[in-house]
Amino acid sequence: MNITEIAKLAGVSKTAVSRYFNNGYLSAEKKAAIAEVVARTGYAPSEQARTLRVRRTRQIGVVMPRLSSESTARVVDGITLSLAGEGYQLLLANTANDPDKEVEYLDTFRTSGVDGVIFLGSIFTPAHKSVLRSMHMPVVIVAQQYDGYNCVYHDDRGAAQAMTELLIRRGSSRPLYIGVTAQDRAAGYARHEGYLAALKAAGLPPRAEDMLLSDFTMESGYRIARQLLEKRRPDGIFCATDAIAIGVMQACREAGLAVGQDVLVAGIGDSALGRVTAVPLTSAHLHYKTSGQEAAQMLLRLMHRQGAGVRCLQLGYEVMERASTGGETAPAM
Numbered sequence: 001m002n003i004t005e006i007a008k009l010a011g012v013s014k015t016a017v018s019r020y021f022n023n024g025y026l027s028a029e030k031k032a033a034i035a036e037v038v039a040r041t042g043y044a045p046s047e048q049a050r051t052l053r054v055r056r057t058r059q060i061g062v063v064m065p066r067l068s069s070e071s072t073a074r075v076v077d078g079i080t081l082s083l084a085g086e087g088y089q090l091l092l093a094n095t096a097n098d099p100d101k102e103v104e105y106l107d108t109f110r111t112s113g114v115d116g117v118i119f120l121g122s123i124f125t126p127a128h129k130s131v132l133r134s135m136h137m138p139v140v141i142v143a144q145q146y147d148g149y150n151c152v153y154h155d156d157r158g159a160a161q162a163m164t165e166l167l168i169r170r171g172s173s174r175p176l177y178i179g180v181t182a183q184d185r186a187a188g189y190a191r192h193e194g195y196l197a198a199l200k201a202a203g204l205p206p207r208a209e210d211m212l213l214s215d216f217t218m219e220s221g222y223r224i225a226r227q228l229l230e231k232r233r234p235d236g237i238f239c240a241t242d243a244i245a246i247g248v249m250q251a252c253r254e255a256g257l258a259v260g261q262d263v264l265v266a267g268i269g270d271s272a273l274g275r276v277t278a279v280p281l282t283s284a285h286l287h288y289k290t291s292g293q294e295a296a297q298m299l300l301r302l303m304h305r306q307g308a309g310v311r312c313l314q315l316g317y318e319v320m321e322r323a324s325t326g327g328e329t330a331p332a333m
Contacts, residue, residue, distance in 0.1 A: 010037045024107045025131040059089045060299065061109035063102055064120045066216075067094040070271050071288045075120060075142055078292020086300065088115070097216070103127045110135050116299045118142060118292075123183040138302035140295045144186050150302065151312045152295045156186045156268070159284035159317040160194025161201075163266040164238045166282065168202050170325045172236025172264050175199075177211045178224055178248065179240040187216075191240045191268065214244050221247025229255045235263055242269035242283055249279060249324065265324045268317075280322035287315045 003017045010017070010033040019026050020034045037043070062079060064072050080090065091114065095101035099122065106128075109117050116137050121128075121144035132139065132149065141151045167175040175195075182189040192211070199206050212228065214220040221244030228234070229251060239245035245267030249259045257263045259279040266282045267274060274281035294313055321327035 006034065006037055006041070006043055009041070010034045018111055019107060022111055022134070024110060024134055025103055025127055056115055057113050058087055059091055059114045061091045061093065061105070061112075061114040061117045062120070063093045063095060063105045063109070063117065065095055065097050065102075065122050067092075067096075070273070071269055071286070072120060074288035075292035075295075078289040078294075079118060079296045080292075081289075082293045082296035082300070097122065099123055099125055099128070103131050106131045106135070110137070116140070116303050118295050118299060121146065123181075123185075138299055140299045140302070142291055142295045145312055145314075148310060150298050150310055152291045152298065152315065153186060153312070154286045154291070154315050155317055156190035157194040157197070159268050159286065160191035160238070160240070161198045162194075162317070162319055163268060163282070163284055164195045164198030165201065166319065166321065166325060167236040167238055167264050167266055168198065168204075170236075170264055172234075174204055174210065174234075175236035175238050175264075176228070176234045177238050177240075178214050178221060178244055179211065180214060180216055180244075187240055187268075195238055214240075216241055216243060218243045218247035218250075221245065222251050223247070225251035226254075229257075233257070233263070237263065237265050239265065239267045242267040242271040242274040242281060245281055245283070245324075246271075246274060246277060249277060249281065253278070260323045260326050264326065270318075270320050275322070279324050282322045282325040282327060283320050285318040285320050287317075291315055 003014050007014045007017045012030050012033060016026055016030050017034055020031060062076065066072055093105035095105060106119065114137060117135065117139045119139060120142045124146060139149060141149050143153055145151050145153045164175055177195045179192050180188045182192060196206055212224050214224050221239060225248040237248055239248055245265050249265050252259050252263050259265055268284045270283045270285035274283055298311060
């Protein structure tokens with residue numbers, strides 16, 4: 001009896017059987033089907049197969065949300081810089097912002113025997129929690145703070161509050177907010193909280209009609225802004241990401257509004273594209289490359305068993321004011 005035969009009897013894949021015996025994530029239905037076959041046949045995996053996992057592979061898995069994202073590229077640059085000369089290979093897994101793919105790749109790295117994993121987290125579902133609990137190698141999470149795990153993350157709330165307060169100081173009577181899902185605790189929830197904190201400090205009560213939801217793309221920001229501008233003419237818009245803000249600025253220009261004068265716009269991320277748009281974008285610079293460097297160094301210490309306990313590192317931000325809020329036009333970079 002082997003796992004191929006177990007898989008056939010249970011009506012599942014060999015991968016599912018492997019995950020079952022290695023405490024990986026599986027649906028309740030698949031677990032029950034495999035457990036019934038195991039109980040009926042008395043099958044047990046060989047200890048030799050189990051011990052193969054303890055060998056070092058000199059490989060590190062990196063699970064990332066978008067290969068095309070500038071912020072992701074900067075994080076990976078930082079990881080690569082810290083690992084240069086350490087003798088490790090990077091295995092990059094692009095999930096295309098699919099939470100199910102995140103779980104799948106985490107579990108793949110768990111069973112493939114990589115020495116450590118860096119996870120550029122987005123949201124944490126019960127499936128994420130289950131697979132993370134089953135990881136038998138060091139894991140460092142980047143861009144999110146997650147209790148019980150080593151993390152490197154940004155001051156998203158502080159950056160959002162600073163951007164909104166800047167809009168108010170520059171003359172916006174009531175800035176609007178275009179954000180992303182609150183399931184993303186950093187880009188969604190924390191940045192929304194920063195916006196609300198800035199309103200409170202200015203004595204402005206929050207209004208539901210001033211807070212809109214987008215996805216992470218320029219196209220979505222453009223579409224949301226077009227719909228908004230058909231009904232009203234805001235004098236300030238804070239966007240949770242630069243990509244959204246760039247789409248918003250395009251919609252404003254098409255509506256005949258002068259960005260930086262009629263309407264002030266700010267984002268977060270300090271992207272290269274935002275610096276070279278027709279009206280350069282005011283943004284909060286987040287230290288993405290540094291987060292990658294710090295995460296890699298943290299993982300190396302864990303793999304070499306240097307130090308104990310969980311460490312969480314929060315990185316700061318820098319306000320980069322440009323013409324979209326009436327500031328100086330920054331030189332192209």
